[in-house]
Amino acid sequence: MSKNLLNVNLAGLKLANPTVLASGILGYSGDSLHRVVEAGAGAVVTKSVGMEARPGYPNPTVVQVEAGLLNAMGLPNPGVADFAEEIAYAKTVLKVPLMVSVFGYTAEEYAAVASRAVEAGADAVELNVSCPHVKDTGHEIGQNPRTLSEVVGSVKAKVKKPVVVKLSPNVTDVVELARAAVKAGADALTAVNTVKAMAIDVEAQMPILSNVRGGLSGQAIKPIALRCVYDIFEADLKVPIFGCGGVAGWRDAVEFLLAGASAVQIGTAVAMSDFKVFEDVNKGLRAYLLRKGYGSVNEIVGLSHQA
């Protein structure tokens, strides 16, 4: 029984444990992803890939702020045609579900990139409709229920693998967008992407990020992400949720599970605590479940809603 304590089955994906590498972290190469899996991740999400190659923004692209990191990488990626090779390679070395993060500028483009990723071997696609710092894509799509529906619908029409939609916290009502995504066919949701933010240097008297605005991640956004997960779970949309935002230890993970997430994604903590964060979370989670007398991690999903 305790061997399967951490097993999670969500949207058709079988995970040995509920810790997942979040998109944007190290996800260019199969070898990097493999290292994350060896460190204990139950699944991985690649960097976001689009139709064409993008060089991203000039530095500074990452800024340390109080209790978090601010980034505006600018979606650097080699384009799906070239990335397909890396996906295929990653599939040969990874023994866990491989989710490919996808972005586009139109619904058709999202669908084309997603279907190419699936052809190359992706076990699922995660739609990045929530990047806060690239114009005409990302959260400009995910902030509008109508464009979001179009994108999800068009990907669903082309792709037979699970479609996960990564939601933006930069909206008035995250539940409205979650509902739109699920109605359009989303098989799972990731809540949430980074919070749109900025940093200014007082000596230089200018914004630090070359792109001025970026996305805040890490500890600072955990309470925001947690509330988003809680709200979405409460709306009873009948799809599983990946909780994402500031998970750095097992307590954070348990909080997200209690709020209604079936698994958690980890990103910023990979810099803060390095790869061992996955094993740390899993160990702590296991100990928590045993101490509380549960037979499966699934039993605590959404439990805080009983109160």
Next chain:
Amino acid sequence: MSDYLTKHNTVRTTRLASVKTESPTVKTFTVEDKLCSKAKPGQFLMLWMPGVDEVPLSILNVEGGQVSVAVKKVGDATRHLHELQMGDLVGVRGPFGNSFTESRGRVLLIGGGTGTAPLLFLAKRLAAKADKLSFIIGAQTRAELVYLHDLNLICSEESVISTTDDGSFGIKCLATEPLEDLLKKQSFNMVYTCGPEQMMRKVFDIAEKRRIPMEASLERLMRCGIGLCGSCVIGKYRVCRDGPVFNLSQLSEVKDEFGYSKLGFDGNVIPI
């Protein structure tokens, strides 16, 4: 780790304490920075030129609360940096990455171009520990043999071999050529290298064949500097976090890439 990283990764804006011209293409920039002034040889810092760019630079020296870096004009960012003067505002974060292990015994250092910088820093530390320091310093021309004077002070002139591509000083050859001769005549406990990657690859091939411990400091495109973004990966390693210094066995694991390819701005594999 978390508190440590948060502290070191926070950008500190400061004014250039000095700028020194070393060659037609190389300048030494010095700033006051408490955290970076505690750096170890092999570590690097991120230097921010407000409104322009932020680049990784390996550390040349630390002294009295100050840190110095050697910068070669190679692109837009470094060209801009070369125009800055004492008193101009820059930002620093770091120091980041691992450092060279400080070997005892007989030690050989091979530096190419500005790759000499971190090795000079290392040589200063080793001077007290190692039995003998030998240095091969290579550059394209005599004018580009930077920091030769400082090296001569540390290593004693007879143990410094200079090479230039055009023969304007020292031996006319690549820095790796005297290496084979030297290894035939003497045994070394450790070989350190930093410079153009093809040069380091050659040093690696020789060291591997002769089974001599070695360490090389690698350079890659870097963005975050803290092991997150994946821009600088080689095999399973992140140059910014697991490196920039790698030993022989680690370099063997990335043989297909080391000296041959790296990731470009868009994450695509490009030849070196």
